[in-house]
Amino acid sequence: MRGADAGLGRPPRALVLTWLALLGLVALTLGLAYVPLGRMGIVVALAIAAVKAGLVVTLFMKLFRGPVLARVAAGAGLFWLAILFSLAATDYLARNDAATGNFSLPTGREGSR
Amino acid sequence: MTTATFTGKAEQPTRGAQASYLTAEGFTLRSWLLTKDHKRIAILYTISITLFFFVGGAAATLIRFNLVTPPGLFQPDTYNRLFTMHGIVMVWFFLIPSIPTTMGNFLIPLMIGAKDLAFPRLNLLSWYLFVIAGVLGLVAIFAGGVDTGWTFYTPFSTMYSNGYVVLALAAVFVSGFSSILTGLNFIVSIHRLRAPGLTWYRLPVFCWSNYATALILVLATPILAITLALVAVERLLKVGIFDPALGGDPLLFQHLFWFYSHPAVYIMILPGFGVISEIVPCFARKPLFGYKFVVWSSIAIAGIGFFVWAHHMFVAGISLYAGLVFSLLSYIIAVPSAIKVFNWTATLHKGWISFDAPMLYALGFIGLFTIGGLTGLFVANLAFDVHATDTYFVVAHFHYIMVGGMVSAYFGGLHYWWPKITGRLYPEWWARIAAILIFFGFNLTFFPQFILGYLGMQRRYASYPPEFQIWNVLSSAGASILAVGYALPLFYLGWSLWRGKKAGPNPWAATGLEWRTPSPPPPHNFDVTPTVTRPPYQYRPDPEPQDV
Amino acid sequence: MSEAPLDQVHLEPQYATARQQAETAALGMWVFLATEVLFFGGMLFAYTYLRATFPEGFAEAARETHVVIGTINTVVLLTSSFTMAWAVHAAEHDRRRATALLLAATALLGLLFLGLKGLEYYKEWQEGVVPGLNFHKDGPNAHVAAMFYYLYFMLTGVHGVHVTIGIGLVALMAVRAWRGGFSARYFTPVEVTGLYWHFVDLVWIFLYPLIYLAGRSGP
Ligand SMILES: [Cu+2]
Numbered sequence: 111m112r113g114a115d116a117g118l119g120r121p122p123r124a125l126v127l128t129w130l131a132l133l134g135l136v137a138l139t140l141g142l143a144y145v146p147l148g149r150m151g152i153v154v155a156l157a158i159a160a161v162k163a164g165l166v167v168t169l170f171m172k173l174f175r176g177p178v179l180a181r182v183a184a185g186a187g188l189f190w191l192a193i194l195f196s197l198a199a200t201d202y203l204a205r206n207d208a209a210t211g212n213f214s215l216p217t218g219r220e221g222s223r
Numbered sequence: 224m225t226t227a228t229f230t231g232k233a234e235q236p237t238r239g240a241q242a243s244y245l246t247a248e249g250f251t252l253r254s255w256l257l258t259k260d261h262k263r264i265a266i267l268y269t270i271s272i273t274l275f276f277f278v279g280g281a282a283a284t285l286i287r288f289n290l291v292t293p294p295g296l297f298q299p300d301t302y303n304r305l306f307t308m309h310g311i312v313m314v315w316f317f318l319i320p321s322i323p324t325t326m327g328n329f330l331i332p333l334m335i336g337a338k339d340l341a342f343p344r345l346n347l348l349s350w351y352l353f354v355i356a357g358v359l360g361l362v363a364i365f366a367g368g369v370d371t372g373w374t375f376y377t378p379f380s381t382m383y384s385n386g387y388v389v390l391a392l393a394a395v396f397v398s399g400f401s402s403i404l405t406g407l408n409f410i411v412s413i414h415r416l417r418a419p420g421l422t423w424y425r426l427p428v429f430c431w432s433n434y435a436t437a438l439i440l441v442l443a444t445p446i447l448a449i450t451l452a453l454v455a456v457e458r459l460l461k462v463g464i465f466d467p468a469l470g471g472d473p474l475l476f477q478h479l480f481w482f483y484s485h486p487a488v489y490i491m492i493l494p495g496f497g498v499i500s501e502i503v504p505c506f507a508r509k510p511l512f513g514y515k516f517v518v519w520s521s522i523a524i525a526g527i528g529f530f531v532w533a534h535h536m537f538v539a540g541i542s543l544y545a546g547l548v549f550s551l552l553s554y555i556i557a558v559p560s561a562i563k564v565f566n567w568t569a570t571l572h573k574g575w576i577s578f579d580a581p582m583l584y585a586l587g588f589i590g591l592f593t594i595g596g597l598t599g600l601f602v603a604n605l606a607f608d609v610h611a612t613d614t615y616f617v618v619a620h621f622h623y624i625m626v627g628g629m630v631s632a633y634f635g636g637l638h639y640w641w642p643k644i645t646g647r648l649y650p651e652w653w654a655r656i657a658a659i660l661i662f663f664g665f666n667l668t669f670f671p672q673f674i675l676g677y678l679g680m681q682r683r684y685a686s687y688p689p690e691f692q693i694w695n696v697l698s699s700a701g702a703s704i705l706a707v708g709y710a711l712p713l714f715y716l717g718w719s720l721w722r723g724k725k726a727g728p729n730p731w732a733a734t735g736l737e738w739r740t741p742s743p744p745p746p747h748n749f750d751v752t753p754t755v756t757r758p759p760y761q762y763r764p765d766p767e768p769q770d771v
Numbered sequence: 772m773s774e775a776p777l778d779q780v781h782l783e784p785q786y787a788t789a790r791q792q793a794e795t796a797a798l799g800m801w802v803f804l805a806t807e808v809l810f811f812g813g814m815l816f817a818y819t820y821l822r823a824t825f826p827e828g829f830a831e832a833a834r835e836t837h838v839v840i841g842t843i844n845t846v847v848l849l850t851s852s853f854t855m856a857w858a859v860h861a862a863e864h865d866r867r868r869a870t871a872l873l874l875a876a877t878a879l880l881g882l883l884f885l886g887l888k889g890l891e892y893y894k895e896w897q898e899g900v901v902p903g904l905n906f907h908k909d910g911p912n913a914h915v916a917a918m919f920y921y922l923y924f925m926l927t928g929v930h931g932v933h934v935t936i937g938i939g940l941v942a943l944m945a946v947r948a949w950r951g952g953f954s955a956r957y958f959t960p961v962e963v964t965g966l967y968w969h970f971v972d973l974v975w976i977f978l979y980p981l982i983y984l985a986g987r988s989g990p
Binding site: 122143144147187188198 | 807812
């Protein structure tokens with residue numbers, strides 16, 4: 111069997127296509143960054159990043175061919191990050207609430223306790 | 224689910240016929256420092272955290288000594304360093320590692336019928352990280368200490384404090400990675416290394432509790448680590464995102480810090496639940512009542528524990544809406560905790576209860592944890608918390624959980640599994656005396672603090688108004704009793720190592736795989752991989768453990 | 772030259788089969804990566820909050836980042852992920868020389884990434900946008916720019932540490948592969964190292980738009 115071990119051989123087609131798709135997405139997101147999309151700009155850029163991440167996770171890391179537990183672990187990481195973002199948002203998004211008169215984006219008044 | 228892969232591995236040839244893990248690798252220091260045996264690593268951890276328990280305890284003693292008289296005996300600056308040292312050492316160098324790294328490391332492979340944890344080298348690495356962290360922490364303490372409190376609140380910690388903050392931050396940062404690796408090892412081992420027939424619902428609650436703890440260790444600790452790194456850089460370079468003078472937001476620090484530190488409270492109590500769930504059925508000679516409820520309440524606590532952190536920030540300037548949301552969520556987490564107390568109580572009902580030392584600790588745990596949990600509901604209440612924030616009410620509340628709960632569980636478990644770990648019986652009467660002293664000493668120390676807090680005495684001050692003196696004197700008196708209670712086991716357990724009676728494999732006639740192997744166990748735990756055919760805690764109808 | 776197949780040589784006593792050991796190692800790495808998500812997530816949360824609070828100041832600062840170097844580095848890292856995946860494929864098919872060469876290529880691409888990153892840091896030092904050490908910006912949003920660059924250096928710095936560790940691991944695997952340390956039955960270390968390397972790439976996939984692209988077309 112050692113005889114087959116000459117040179118690099120040809121890369122699997124799926125990996126090459128994934129690589130090309132990733133490079134294409136880099137070009138796309140770079141181009142779109144110069145299009146004035148306003149506040150949507152970052153949303154589009156992150157959506158493209160998510161697609162790239164999906165390609166890497168699926169085709170390079172083979173997450174969906176491995177054991178279920180690997181998927182659970184990966185999902186748990188993202189879910190727990192979502193907890194941090196969403197529950198902290200209950201504070202930050204409501205901080206300017208006129209009903210409470212609780213306007214206190216960083217002004218220094220909070221100080222330390 | 225994974226049991227199908229556990230067949231047909233031939234046994235390794237045994238080295239000595241009767242060699243235990245304590246003797247098989249020899250007695251050299253080298254054989255201990257380079258060991259990959261989970262049981263030996265557990266012993267290394269036990270020695271390390273015992274040291275830190277007494278360091279933190281010494282600080283506590285000095286704190287109570289200071290508070291005997293209203294003006295205080297120490298300078299305020301010294302006092303600040305004392306309570307900070309007490310907090311940092313007790314939280315990160317005793318409570319967080321306490322049960323998981325000692326009994327967890329020792330027992331999880333035994334309980335799941337495995338020869339070791341999944342990653343033995345990682346296990347040893349996590350002990351070394353812990354030691355490095357501990358040395359950094361001790362250097363910070365002996366170089367002059369830290370005065371930020373264990374919470375490292377910004378901007379005090381980044382701009383104004385003049386202690387060895389960065390060194391202390393580094394210590395906690397490194398200990399965090401030690402925790403993460405331990406958690407990772409537990410999760411993977413419990414998933415992948417269970418013996419044939421050991422389904423999830425046949426798993427001892429101790430394993431479930433440590434599994435739930437490991438989830439928190441793995442998912443919360445990295446947030447703490449990166450937050451403390453940001454604080455350290457902010458302090459070193461005077462640039463950053465937490466100091467309002469720089470345009471940053473101190474509440475950002477608090478959100479990140481408590482995102483870890485509230486779940487960390489459950490790191491510090493869930494393993495205790497596991498120990499109590501093992502002890503109560505054994506000494507009531509009954510199966511654990513509502514096994515599935517106990518199991519799933521552990522997992523629920525680990526999950527919901529991440530949804531309540533901002534209850535530490537009610538008066539810090541968070542939005543009122545967030546205060547309402549977090550107050551409500553904090554109430555919800557009381558439900559699974561209450562389920563556990565109900566189930567332990569129901570297990571005791573009509574049991575044949577014997578009051579050996581582990582059971583005394585367990586009963587103490589149930590009572591003290593209930594008080595701590597109920598007062599937790601008080602402070603989860605937005606309106607009451609405005610009154611109680613930063614008073615001794617909060618101090619008393621969390622000490623009922625951390626010390627009355629977790630430390631009692633730690634001692635209970637230590638006595639329960641002492642014969643398994645060392646092969647020797649401890650002296651029962653001395654152990655009962657210590658357990659009773661600890662229970663009464665604890666209550667005398669901390670119950671007065673509820674009253675002090677309710678009356679308005681602020682925490683973290685070296686002095687106080689004279690009218691509070693009587694309660695403080697009572698509390699300090701209790702602390703002296705507590706100190707004796709905690710020091711006693713050091714002597715009689717140490718004595719038993721050489722003079723205790725031989726224990727035999729199963730001195731408590733308990734169920735569970737750990738009791739089916741000799742005490743102390745052989746290097747790879749089981750000569751033949753055991754097969755499990757029954758649920759845990761089958762203390763009735765036949766109290767004898769089933770044979771292999 | 773040993774008699775037993777490699778997967779039996781490396782079988783630890785707590786495992787019943789080599790397959791169980793291999794799957795467990797991969798699972799361990801996935802759990803570790805979940806931890807890593809949260810490790811970077813703390814900084815990403817700080818970034819999100821501050822960007823939402825100071826949109827103009829952040830866009831203004833982000834516009835001045837070196838988008839050319841950033842984009843080249845993105846391509847470099849994505850390509851290294853490709854060579855890594857290819858290396859795992861080669862290992863699976865028992866092509867040892869190919870495995871070793873592809874791992875070496877991955878490590879070299881990682882070094883190229885670090886080199887370019889270093890060049891970028893050097894330029895930023897000269898521009899005086901290194902908060903705390905060499906920061907010469909003024910104007911109403913200077914303190915916001917300082918926070919942006921602080922997060923920029925923390926995020927890319929921590930990422931750079933991960934790349935460095937990754938290069939070390941990949942290079943080690945390359946040496947082991949070259950010496951015939953792996954076979955079609957035993958290549959778990961290559962696979963697990965690959966997972967780590969891909970994760971480092973994943974982090975960069977998100978850092979790229981957050982640092983270099985945000986604010987290119989105005990706030
Ligand atoms: Cu809390």
